[in-house]
Amino acid sequence: MNAEIIAVGSELLLGQIVNTNARFLSQQLAGLGIDVYFHTVVGDNPDRLKSAIEIAEKRSDVIIFTGGLGPTKDDLTKETIARHLGTDLTMDEAALVSIELFFKRTNRVMTENNRKQALILKGSLVLPNDHGMAPGMVYQGGSHTYMLLPGPPKELEPMFLKYGGPALAGFGGSGEQIVSRVLRFFGIGEAALETDVLDLIEAQSNPTIAPLAGDGEVTLRLTAKHKDVASAQAMLDDVEAKIRARVGEFLYGYNNSSLLEELTKVLKKKKLTVTAAESLTGGLFQQEITSISGASSVFKGGVVCYSNEIKEKVVGVRPETLAAHGAVSEECARELAVNAARIFGADIGISFTGVAGPDELEGKPVGTVYIGISVAGLPVMVEKLSLSGTREANRGRAVKFGCYYLLKYLKESQDAG
Amino acid sequence: MNAEIIAVGSELLLGQIVNTNARFLSQQLAGLGIDVYFHTVVGDNPDRLKSAIEIAEKRSDVIIFTGGLGPTKDDLTKETIARHLGTDLTMDEAALVSIELFFKRTNRVMTENNRKQALILKGSLVLPNDHGMAPGMVYQGGSHTYMLLPGPPKELEPMFLKYGGPALAGFGGSGEQIVSRVLRFFGIGEAALETDVLDLIEAQSNPTIAPLAGDGEVTLRLTAKHKDVASAQAMLDDVEAKIRARVGEFLYGYNNSSLLEELTKVLKKKKLTVTAAESLTGGLFQQEITSISGASSVFKGGVVCYSNEIKEKVVGVRPETLAAHGAVSEECARELAVNAARIFGADIGISFTGVAGPDELEGKPVGTVYIGISVAGLPVMVEKLSLSGTREANRGRAVKFGCYYLLKYLKESQDAG
Numbered sequence: 001m002n003a004e005i006i007a008v009g010s011e012l013l014l015g016q017i018v019n020t021n022a023r024f025l026s027q028q029l030a031g032l033g034i035d036v037y038f039h040t041v042v043g044d045n046p047d048r049l050k051s052a053i054e055i056a057e058k059r060s061d062v063i064i065f066t067g068g069l070g071p072t073k074d075d076l077t078k079e080t081i082a083r084h085l086g087t088d089l090t091m092d093e094a095a096l097v098s099i100e101l102f103f104k105r106t107n108r109v110m111t112e113n114n115r116k117q118a119l120i121l122k123g124s125l126v127l128p129n130d131h132g133m134a135p136g137m138v139y140q141g142g143s144h145t146y147m148l149l150p151g152p153p154k155e156l157e158p159m160f161l162k163y164g165g166p167a168l169a170g171f172g173g174s175g176e177q178i179v180s181r182v183l184r185f186f187g188i189g190e191a192a193l194e195t196d197v198l199d200l201i202e203a204q205s206n207p208t209i210a211p212l213a214g215d216g217e218v219t220l221r222l223t224a225k226h227k228d229v230a231s232a233q234a235m236l237d238d239v240e241a242k243i244r245a246r247v248g249e250f251l252y253g254y255n256n257s258s259l260l261e262e263l264t265k266v267l268k269k270k271k272l273t274v275t276a277a278e279s280l281t282g283g284l285f286q287q288e289i290t291s292i293s294g295a296s297s298v299f300k301g302g303v304v305c306y307s308n309e310i311k312e313k314v315v316g317v318r319p320e321t322l323a324a325h326g327a328v329s330e331e332c333a334r335e336l337a338v339n340a341a342r343i344f345g346a347d348i349g350i351s352f353t354g355v356a357g358p359d360e361l362e363g364k365p366v367g368t369v370y371i372g373i374s375v376a377g378l379p380v381m382v383e384k385l386s387l388s389g390t391r392e393a394n395r396g397r398a399v400k401f402g403c404y405y406l407l408k409y410l411k412e413s414q415d416a417g
Numbered sequence: 418m419n420a421e422i423i424a425v426g427s428e429l430l431l432g433q434i435v436n437t438n439a440r441f442l443s444q445q446l447a448g449l450g451i452d453v454y455f456h457t458v459v460g461d462n463p464d465r466l467k468s469a470i471e472i473a474e475k476r477s478d479v480i481i482f483t484g485g486l487g488p489t490k491d492d493l494t495k496e497t498i499a500r501h502l503g504t505d506l507t508m509d510e511a512a513l514v515s516i517e518l519f520f521k522r523t524n525r526v527m528t529e530n531n532r533k534q535a536l537i538l539k540g541s542l543v544l545p546n547d548h549g550m551a552p553g554m555v556y557q558g559g560s561h562t563y564m565l566l567p568g569p570p571k572e573l574e575p576m577f578l579k580y581g582g583p584a585l586a587g588f589g590g591s592g593e594q595i596v597s598r599v600l601r602f603f604g605i606g607e608a609a610l611e612t613d614v615l616d617l618i619e620a621q622s623n624p625t626i627a628p629l630a631g632d633g634e635v636t637l638r639l640t641a642k643h644k645d646v647a648s649a650q651a652m653l654d655d656v657e658a659k660i661r662a663r664v665g666e667f668l669y670g671y672n673n674s675s676l677l678e679e680l681t682k683v684l685k686k687k688k689l690t691v692t693a694a695e696s697l698t699g700g701l702f703q704q705e706i707t708s709i710s711g712a713s714s715v716f717k718g719g720v721v722c723y724s725n726e727i728k729e730k731v732v733g734v735r736p737e738t739l740a741a742h743g744a745v746s747e748e749c750a751r752e753l754a755v756n757a758a759r760i761f762g763a764d765i766g767i768s769f770t771g772v773a774g775p776d777e778l779e780g781k782p783v784g785t786v787y788i789g790i791s792v793a794g795l796p797v798m799v800e801k802l803s804l805s806g807t808r809e810a811n812r813g814r815a816v817k818f819g820c821y822y823l824l825k826y827l828k829e830s831q832d833a834g
Contacts, residue, residue: 011629013453014597015444016638020435022458027432036430037465039458041439044627048454055472071608072628073618111612131805152630154806180431191488195528201490210461211489212428213569221433282707283700286721290699291809293775301727303720304703310718310761344727358710388548389571392708
């Protein structure tokens with residue numbers, strides 16, 4: 001069984017928003033053993049939507065539509081599909097009651113166009129919307145399964161997890177499970193990695209091995225197909241062992257893990273806490289670590305010291321240091337890391353200072369970054385980077401390198417001890 | 418002239434990454450007066466890529482491919498297009514030299530598969546890659562223009578801006594410009610907004626008016642077509658004035674602006690500085706404000722106070738406050754805002770404390786948020802929210818509401834004064 005995801009919305013074609021729903025649904029469908037061969041995006045235009053449906057019917061078994069279920073005039077997914085399939089739209093009373101309750105609960109006045117959201121394809125299975133108004137639906141027409149989901153991710157995601165996925169499983173499938181595992185590497189380039197494992201990539205068809213580079217990381221995606229999940233996992237274990245034997249030193253994690261999640265795990269295991277003094281990164285390290293549920297056991301707080309005044313008065317960097325070396329310097333990074341650890345009572349202090357861009361600073365070029373790492377009982381370490389991306393990319397990359405260096409330092413000191 | 422964007426990469430179909438290139442290119446193409454009617458995503462599979470090309474040739478003038486130009490075995494965009502068009506691939510000497518230099522500069526060893534990246538469609542215009550190795554290209558075949566761009570956004574974006582866009586302009590176009598303007602609203606629902614302006618939406622075909630909701634905001638996208646940009650702008654001005662007369666009180670900004678950017682503008686104008694004490698949001702407010710280039714004139718630094726210990730010892734919240742009311746309380750939000758402003762020497766202190774989820778805290782439900790706002794010379798204000806999203810959504814929403822309340826407070830105090 002294979003699927004196609006058709007996103008409906010001119011805002012996507014104008015670049016106003018990005019199609020994150022396609023990513024979410026693709027991940028989910030892979031887990032259900034359903035291959036996704038195409039994503040399509042089409043505007044709020046009935047003729048072009050109709051042509052996209054016709055193309056999808058020729059090449060896909062399951063067609064999932066996202067968006068265009070809202071109350072406004074340009075929301076026309078249901079209407080176009082109904083006309084194409086020659087079926088009627090009927091009012092779903094349960095959905096209508098749910099919409100009326102939504103307005104009562106939020107103390108707002110329900111306008112007439114909101115009733116339209118309760119219309120469904122006659123004969124379809126309704127997928128309740130627990131986080132919004134427009135219900136989703138699944139319709140079986142001939143050999144095709146049509147699923148309609150609302151556009152907002154905060155409505156679509158819980159709806160698919162709770163109702164849509166199980167409904168699809170009910171409609172059947174090949175019975176073959178697709179199991180993927182992503183190996184994450186840092187510190188090695190894509191081509192070098194591929195050269196090291198090329199014979200493995202070429203020899204394998206199940207599991208497949210696919211490299212991907214991005215944001216300073218390289219990943220290898222291993223994908224196995226088997227009727228039985230445990231057997232598919234065993235196939236992945238086998239390939240992973242072969243890859244590890246070649247490039248295991250650069251492997252830091254799996255799947256959607258991040259360097260920060262790995263760091264959090266290691267800190268938890270070692271019962272260490274970390275704080276940060278962030279200039280260049282403006283709070284990104286702290287924002288990312290606190291976005292990990294349960295981070296509170298390793299992170300209590302930290303400081304954003306954007307100006308030199310704050311570096312001096314709040315974080316206690318010596319005026320002489322700033323005068324002699326500037327804020328973008330090894331010396332400043334060192335004092336920030338050490339002082340932050342003391343002020344916030346943490347075992348580890350990490351600091352980020354540098355030139356994010358677009359303009360150079362203190363005569364230092366854009367992309368110059370110093371990362372200070374102070375670990376209780378170990379010598380203070382400062383690493384210098386020369387990054388070459390945009391402002392946002394440089395900030396993100398700096399945080400990744402910070403995690404990478406800290407993880408490496410903790411590992412080396414453990415190995416040495 | 419209309420265009421279709423075909424992204425090539427199984428990683429997109431497996432949900433490993435999201436198609437941000439389609440958004441970027443769509444925005445750029447609109448600016449060039451080129452309508453985008455379809456986005457397609459297809460995997461690293463020659464047969465399915467060929468079928469996607471055939472479909473695109475039937476409905477689109479310009480076909481832009483992203484991805485699949487890299488050094489590895491599953492990068493096959495060029496090869497598939499060459500076979501489909503019956504043209505050859507030839508080695509581009511300039512691109513090869515550039516790749517060799519890239520390896521020299523980064524002190525890495527060039528592996529043989531990297532040479533493949535310098536192959537181009539014979540007769541195409543080469544688009545140099547200033548931020549990576551694989552060059553892009555533009556090929557004119559019959560009535561179609563084929564553009565091939567590398568997948569990594571940090572290579573694709575500068576390449577399109579510097580070489581790809583100008584090359585397309587050279588290949589001609591309708592001469593008609595598409596000018597878009599997005600009006601951004603906060604504090605009003607999508608259906609209510611549409612009801613208020615429905616007659617305008619229905620009466621207009623050029624400019625068009627399209628509503629879109631997301632993340633607690635509603636936008637109206639106005640799009641005008643005219644041979645002359647100034648005339649198109651005047652058409653947009655006219656429609657905007659009509660909309661403002663109805664719902665102007667909820668309008669806060671334009672296009673890709675954000676509440677934080679609006680706040681930054683207002684603070685700059687009033688020569689005020691802001692600091693933050695963030696618990697719930699873990700540094701998100703500070704990370705976002707420092708991602709705005711030039712924020713340093715309004716933001717000097719702030720604190721992330723994730724644990725009660727840091728709230729007390731570093732930000733000076735009274736132990737009695739925490740004991741009597743807890744950290745998720747009006748009283749704590751008030752002290753955090755006032756104390757942060759004092760410690761960081763800022764005119765304004767804003768604080769975020771609450772329950773991000775997934776678990777409740779201090780017996781308070783997930784989504785409970787207190788935002789404290791302390792403005793020099795004005796009474797301290799605390800707003801309470803009850804949000805209903807995921808952990809990440811609640812953090813993001815809290816920051817938006819913080820900006821919204823602060824903007825409103827500054828405006829009201831100015832109007833009153």
